[in-house]
Amino acid sequence: MSGMFKLSVQNLLRHRTRSFLTMLGIAAAVGVLFSVFSFNRGFEHGLAREMQATGLHFMVVPSGCAHEVAALVLHGAVIPKYLDTGVMEAIRAADGISLATPILVAQLPNPDRQRIDLIYGVETDLLPEIKPEWQITGTIPGDPHEILLGYNVAEHAGIQPGAQFRYPNVDTVFTVSGIVGQTNSQDDAFVYMPIATAQRLLDNPTGATAIGAKVDSPERMGTIINELEAVIPGIQIVTMGQVMNSVANVAASAKSLSLAIALVAVVIGAVGVMNSILMAVFERSQEIGMMRAIGASRWNVFQIILKETTILTIVGGVTGIGVAMLGARLIETFVRRIMPYVPSGDMLRFDPGLALACVAFAMAVGLMAGLYPAWKASRINPIEAIRG
Known part of the structure; x- marks a missing residue:
């Protein structure tokens, strides 16, 4: 473990409750994001499977x-x-x-x-x-x-x-x-x-x-x-492809709303990371000033703060996906009650590629949220900070 990484972990552990709550916000955001994308993918595959299982090409019905x-x-x-x-x-x-x-x-x-x-x-x-x-x-x-x-x-x-x-x-x-x-x-x-x-x-x-x-x-x-x-x-003929599109359109509004909620949750999580790290920077102004006085460069300080946001977002993202998979049955039961139609079978399945993409996205958002606190910390004047 490098010295700066170890220092970043120690800084987060100083305020365990605040770090935990910030990580929890990221976990919730990533968990919702992963669940929405996983469910959408499972929905499409399940719908295609059920359409194939009907054994029919089209239905003749009254107009x-x-x-x-x-x-x-x-x-x-x-x-x-x-x-x-x-x-x-x-x-x-x-x-x-x-x-x-x-x-x-x-x-x-x-x-x-x-x-x-x-x-x-x-x-x-x-x-x-x-x-x-x-x-x-x-x-x-x-x-x-x-x-x-x-x-x-x-x-x-x-x-x-x-x-x-x-x-x-x-x-x-x-x-x-x-x-x-x-x-x-x-x-x-x-x-x-x-x-x-x-x-x-x-x-x-x-x-x-x-x-x-x-x-x-x-x-x-x-x-x-x-x-x-x-x-x-007086008849209407609907092909299985048209039925699939019809059901997909009915479900599209619910899926779009879920995705919007997930993105809002990610933004809120990012704001939480920024707030948490910014508070830590203000509280550690004298410490950062001392580091600068004994030879730490602005880039060193910038890296330490940015590593803290990276640790929070990665740990939060992995935790969020784990919680989403543990609660997959509960999530599916809830969605099946509110959506007009959901195909049979498991909608939420673990997809390594999708999980990695969600964590990477959350980390990117978290890093952007950490840029300002890191920049703010790197601009601290060591003499003014030591004086208090």
């Missing part, structure tokens, strides 16, 4: 808001508009369509279990293509009286494959043919059944919330969509 379509595609939101499944014939007949299935998402009261179930009606034989990443215990429903339960529905009710499942005021007794393995997404909260069964339960024999479709050649998707919109009136 309306693209945000509603995004909510339907990504986490099965209930949309209060219906398509007539009669349009299926025209969609399947279109050149280039390899798969098309109606989807009916709705709520169904279940007083016996004191809850409202989320029903997801679909052509169940196509589930392996629509949800290719699912791991199912049991089998996919192959009978109108069979259903497939999401992980959370089965877990909370203690239901196993083969169990009976009833709804009040519905004569049919359903058999649970299988249970979807945990996906950590909204898929865990649904009761899946054949589309015809869902239509009968909801007394809407030709209704569908949307129609999901895949194409043979993705490069022809634009042409296929234009042809369908020209043939079928």
